[in-house]
Amino acid sequence: MQFFAKKIKNSQYYSLGGLKMFEKKYYEIKLESVGGMGANLCGKLLGELGAMYLGFDSQSFASYGSEKRGSPVKSFIRWSKEKININSPITNPDVLGVFYEHILTKKGSLNGISDKTVVVINTDKDPDYVSNHLKVRKIYTIDCTKLMMETKSRLNMIMFGAIIKAIGFVKLEDCEKLVKETIGKKYPNLLEVNLTGLRRGYFDVQMKEFDVPESYVHQEVKQKWGYENAPLGGINPQIGSSVVNELSATRDGYIPLFIPERCIQCVLCDITCPDMVFQFREGEYKGRKMMVNHGPDYHHCKGCMRCVEICPSEALVAGVEKEHQNALYGKRNFDLIVDELEYETQGASSWITSESFYEREKVDGGIR
Ligand code: SF4
Ligand code: SF4
Structure with missing residues (x-):
């Protein structure tokens, strides 16, 4: 799904430091999840947020298995000041959102993250614990299971709140407006719990910064052949x-x-x-x-x-x-x-x- 920026650029975000984040052409977010946790919807919301409230060209798409529930899901969001003219999956995200901590035991789930990648992870552990296993500078942790019990909200809303906090240049009020315009119209009776989940994710997420070696790029699994270089007529054996x-x-x-x-x-x-x-x-x-x-x-x-x-x-x-x-x-x-x-x-x-x-x-x- 590709969204296009409003004609008039939303200049407030540039003054909030949004543009400083764009050292490269694209600002990219990857969500790692399993089916049923709502990462796809969270990705769509982030995609719409980029276009409707941040004034960027914006793109969001997901890949998931046929089972829908229980199988690995990846969601990709790409924002840019310029026209987006690629559709490839994100390999080096600026932000990695991990909806389910056990997904990190899957080979390749951390591929492409560097010391600069901001990691937001749903876990009952704190950032110090996570840093023993993950060498990145900024780690955000949020206990979604606990917050879901407290708020009756869905996991994806809590993660959405935590992720926008980690991005740093997005205003909570704009996300609230977006949720009202989208989920609020479709499921008006669930609006309040979703907004509560969003706010709790935003305010309850813990963050800590760590010293890690520069230019560290995690590359656990290297595929010999992928979508770029698989030979014509290739099959999955x-x-x-x-x-x-x-x-x-x-x-x-x-x-x-x-x-x-x-x-x-x-x-x-x-x-x-x-x-x-x-x-x-x-x-x-x-x-x-x-x-x-x-x-x-x-x-x-x-x-x-x-x-x-x-x-x-x-x-x-x-x-x-x-x-x-x-x-x-x-x-x-x-x-x-x-x-x-x-x-x-x-x-x-x-x-x-x-x-x-x-x-x-x-x-x-x-x-x-
Ligand atoms: S585990 Fe249950 S379903 Fe499977 S063979 Fe035994 S009795 Fe049948
Ligand atoms: S063995 Fe595992 S995958 Fe197979 S039906 Fe039971 S729970 Fe599902």
Whole structure:
């Protein structure tokens, strides 16, 4: 989605220091989230804010998986004093908004951030704690879960408030007007709680500055081939790619716990699970030789809890992930090459040419 600036530039922002932020042509914001947390809407609001209230050319778009809920979501917002003539995803954000702290365990989620990137993260930890893991100068932390309970607001409104505070040259009143014009018109009965969430995000966010080495650019995962250089006719060789993908970061606090004694081997969980998480092996059940359920490989489980809903014998029950850390390393996928952990390093979205499909050769960040 691309928005265009008002003809008359909104000069108040320039005096607020907005232009000083534009050392490069674009001011760029990236949001890392999982489906269902509202990062897409937050990105759209930031996009409209840039065009309608800051007088910039503005762009916002998102990428997410087919499941909508539970899968990783990235939202990109780009502002500029000049015409925006690129549509590429943001690789070096000025501001990184992390809606869900576990997303940081996913390879590549911190790619492209530098010491100058302002990081806003939803966590119950303080900036000092986060700085042990993240080497950036400015860290903002906000406990959205706690504030959601207190205000009944949605997470994205609280993050929206925290992010505009971190940006530094946006006025809270303008964001309030924007929320009234957009969400307020669509859902008038939810306007007050959304405004409360926005304000609490703005005022409750904690910030601390740290000394870090200059020009540090975090680049955890380098893809050999991407949208710029993938060969024509390239394909993704990982059919049903989520089966090889590490999905633990998309869980939101709960895992399915498997109680083998209760399992009646009906395989409903296996049919229902969108990510082929359940591991079956030859064995015996009630004196009969058959494939027997050994429970989930949590490496690939995104915590959607559909298996818990479908299981007829309560052999699968919901558990709080923090309380069952040991279970997470129990069963690995028998069908994948676990010894070499090839599928982990390879990544699910590696590209190969169709001609070389059967001649896989590992290269840096992918296969060819
Ligand atoms: S919660 Fe159950 S259905 Fe959902 S991904 Fe995990 S194992 Fe599969
Ligand atoms: S749905 Fe429940 S009873 Fe059926 S195989 Fe899965 S765990 Fe066992």
